[in-house]
Amino acid sequence: MKHLLFLLFAGTCVPAHLYAQDAGGLIDAVIEAVGGSEGLHRLEDVQYEYRRSDGSSSLERYRFNQEISYGRSRDEAGHVREEYYNGHTTTLLVDGQLVTDPAEKEKARFHRKTNFYWLAMMHKLKDPGTVHRYAGTDTLEGTVYHLVDVTFEEGVGEARDRYRLYINSKTKLVDRFLYTVEAMNRMTPTLMEVDYKRVAEGVRLPVESRSHPARDWSGTLTANGEWRVSRRDKFRFHNGFTPETIRQ
Numbered sequence: 001m002k003h004l005l006f007l008l009f010a011g012t013c014v015p016a017h018l019y020a021q022d023a024g025g026l027i028d029a030v031i032e033a034v035g036g037s038e039g040l041h042r043l044e045d046v047q048y049e050y051r052r053s054d055g056s057s058s059l060e061r062y063r064f065n066q067e068i069s070y071g072r073s074r075d076e077a078g079h080v081r082e083e084y085y086n087g088h089t090t091t092l093l094v095d096g097q098l099v100t101d102p103a104e105k106e107k108a109r110f111h112r113k114t115n116f117y118w119l120a121m122m123h124k125l126k127d128p129g130t131v132h133r134y135a136g137t138d139t140l141e142g143t144v145y146h147l148v149d150v151t152f153e154e155g156v157g158e159a160r161d162r163y164r165l166y167i168n169s170k171t172k173l174v175d176r177f178l179y180t181v182e183a184m185n186r187m188t189p190t191l192m193e194v195d196y197k198r199v200a201e202g203v204r205l206p207v208e209s210r211s212h213p214a215r216d217w218s219g220t221l222t223a224n225g226e227w228r229v230s231r232r233d234k235f236r237f238h239n240g241f242t243p244e245t246i247r248q
Contacts, residue, residue: 023132023148026167027125033172034122034196035203040064042201043237045246050115053229060232061239061246062116069112070246084247085112110183119205119232122174125165129153135164144169145176164189164217173204178217189214191221199235207232 031037041064050071051057058073069085082093090109092099099105117124125132135147150163164178173196178189195208213225 023134024126026134026146026148026172027132029172030122030165030167030174031125033204035201037123037126039201039203040120040123043203045237045239045241046119047234047236047239047241048119048232049234051231051233053227058115060115060119061241062119063241063243063246064120066243067116068241068243068246069116071111071115081108082247083108083112085109086243118209118230122204122206125150137169138166140166143175162189166219176219178214178219189217189219191219200237205232205235 043064045061045063047059047061049057050060056073058071061070062068066087068087069083071083073081075081079095080093082091084091084093085108090105090112092105092108124130129152131151131153133149133151135149138145138147145166146169148165148167150165152160161180161182165174166176167173168175174194176191176193178191180187180189191212191214193210194206196204197207199205199207209230210227211230212227213222214220215222
C-alpha cells in the first residue's frame with residue numbers, strides 16, 4: 001500500500017517546467033485567456049478607431065468569420081482612402097475613384113491583412129498550419145515568461161514570418177512578442193508590447209501596442225530606433241455587416 005501511495009503521489013508531482021515545455025498547451029492557455037478560439041466569431045464583426053503615434057488614423061471594420069477587412073482613412077493631402085479586402089481580392093478607392101495601380105493595391109492588401117491580424121492574432125494562434133516550439137523562460141521586472149516560437153508550415157499564408165511570444169506565467173496573456181515582416185524585407189525582429197482590455201462577451205483585444213526595432217531574438221532594442229504606438233478604441237460589435245454593407 002505504501003508503494004502504491006508513493007506512485008500515486010509521485011505521478012502528481014511532475015516538475016512544473018515539464019508542463020511548461022508543452023508549447024501547444026501554453027498556446028491553448030493564451031487563447032482561453034483572450035476569450036477562446038470562438039470568441040471573435042461570437043462577436044460576428046467589429047468597427048473601431050485605429051490611431052497611430054505618427055498622427056494617422058483609420059476607421060476599421062472586419063467580419064471575423066470570413067476575415068473580410070475594410071479601412072477608411074485620410075492622407076496628408078486630405079484625400080480619402082478606402083481599402084477593402086474580401087478574403088480573395090483587394091479594392092482600393094481614393095476620393096471615390098477606383099485605383100488600379102498594382103503597387104498601390106498591394107499596399108492596400110498589406111494594410112488590410114496586417115491590421116486584421118494584429119487585432120485577432122491571439123485568437124488565431126492555432127490556425128491550421130501554425131507551428132509552435134517551446135523556447136525556455138525569461139524573467140522581466142520580476143515576471144516569469146514562457147517563450148514560444150511560432151512559425152508556419154510550407155505553403156501556409158503568403159510569408160514565412162517568425163514570432164517569439166512572451167507568455168505571462170500568471171495571466172497567460174502575451175505581454176510582448178518579437179516578429180519579422182518578410183513582405184517588407186524586415187527579417188531582423190521588431191519587439192511589440194501589448195496591453196489588453198476585455199471588450200465584450202469575455203473577449204480581450206489589444207487596445208494599445210508599442211513597437212521598437214530589436215537587435216536580436218533576445219529582445220535587445222536597437223540604439224537608433226524609436227517607439228511607435230498604436231491605439232484602438234470605440235469598439236462596436238454585432239453591427240450586421242455584410243460583404244456589401246461593410247463599405248458603406
